[in-house]
Amino acid sequence: MGRAPCCSKVGLHRGPWTPREDTLLVKYIQAHGEGHWRSLPKKAGLLRCGKSCRLRWMNYLRPDIKRGNITADEDDLIIRLHSLLGNRWSLIAGRLPGRTDNEIKNYWNTHLSKRLLSQGTDPNTHKKLPDPVLVQVQVQAVRKRKKSSSGANKPKKPPEPEKPKIHLPKPIRVTANSVQCTNTFSTVSSSQGGGEVLQLPWTEYVNDDENGTGFLTAYYNNNDDRDFINGSDFECQSHHHQVPGTEDDSDSLDKLYEEYLQLLRTNEDQVQLDSFAESLLL
DNA sequence: AAGAGTAGCAACCGCGAGTGT
DNA sequence: AACACTCGCGGTTGCTACTCT
Numbered sequence A: 001m002g003r004a005p006c007c008s009k010v011g012l013h014r015g016p017w018t019p020r021e022d023t024l025l026v027k028y029i030q031a032h033g034e035g036h037w038r039s040l041p042k043k044a045g046l047l048r049c050g051k052s053c054r055l056r057w058m059n060y061l062r063p064d065i066k067r068g069n070i071t072a073d074e075d076d077l078i079i080r081l082h083s084l085l086g087n088r089w090s091l092i093a094g095r096l097p098g099r100t101d102n103e104i105k106n107y108w109n110t111h112l113s114k115r116l117l118s119q120g121t122d123p124n125t126h127k128k129l130p131d132p133v134l135v136q137v138q139v140q141a142v143r144k145r146k147k148s149s150s151g152a153n154k155p156k157k158p159p160e161p162e163k164p165k166i167h168l169p170k171p172i173r174v175t176a177n178s179v180q181c182t183n184t185f186s187t188v189s190s191s192q193g194g195g196e197v198l199q200l201p202w203t204e205y206v207n208d209d210e211n212g213t214g215f216l217t218a219y220y221n222n223n224d225d226r227d228f229i230n231g232s233d234f235e236c237q238s239h240h241h242q243v244p245g246t247e248d249d250s251d252s253l254d255k256l257y258e259e260y261l262q263l264l265r266t267n268e269d270q271v272q273l274d275s276f277a278e279s280l281l282l
Numbered sequence B: 001a002a003g004a005g006t007a008g009c010a011a012c013c014g015c016g017a018g019t020g021t
Numbered sequence C: 001a002a003c004a005c006t007c008g009c010g011g012t013t014g015c016t017a018c019t020c021t
Helices: A019-032 A040-044 A050-061 A072-085 A089-094 A101-118 A131-149 A249-266 A270-281
Strands: A187-189 A196-200 A215-220 A234-237
Touching: A019 A040, A019 A050, A040 A050, A050 A101, A072 A089, A072 A101, A089 A101
Parallel strands: none
Antiparallel strands: A187 A196, A196 A215, A215 A234
């Protein structure tokens, strides 16, 4: 990506993680816990730098992550928190259980900032844009609409109403039918041959199921450390479950949201809002 | 059907803060 | 006080899928 590597990475893997690498990482963290990222790759048998391992774990493999389907409430909360906190994604993420800073940052950059712009709001300051800028933004939006509707001969799909985008985890480059998985893992005993089964929050390689929800299940056994590139190495099990520790997520979201609304209703005083923002920082 | 353009997002990077020696 | 090391954060990049022409 154009920059010199931050540390010596001779012989280290880069780019997308393979299922095998994920499995190794998850297994290691299950056994030894998080932390000591520097030494972790070596101990876990990974040819990755510690940073990469940490990132992968934090943004993708952690059991309490919920991915996709950012709700309208969450949308609103993100916008409000951003107006208070700015680009402090980790703080914002901390107020959205199961969401990662990276996901929120991406979601902001690709959706919310554009939406605010189109509504005539500066996504950085959350203030109304000055008219000339607003006009420019609107003109651009109109151009874009014209452009996208100009090939109007063929029957087109109806214009999508600000679609609530469903974020599926990015698929790994293995060809197979996809299914959306929730995100957790757990180790259960296998009914097939007594090997250990590691359930990963993976979303690909597995056959569709009508709910679009399932686990990727990677089979392990002690003397067969498979390379999971081959999709046939997986078995998908459908599960519907509560992500651990999130059963009152909506509650806490609601509470926070209510708290904020209350402040807005009862007091326009910036000092109060600031102190609310301060409290979020703690 | 094919190429060009765009959107989405996982992963990378540098930097700064915190901590230990 | 100075240095080394680790970790976490926010900005950026590049790959892939999708859409348009």
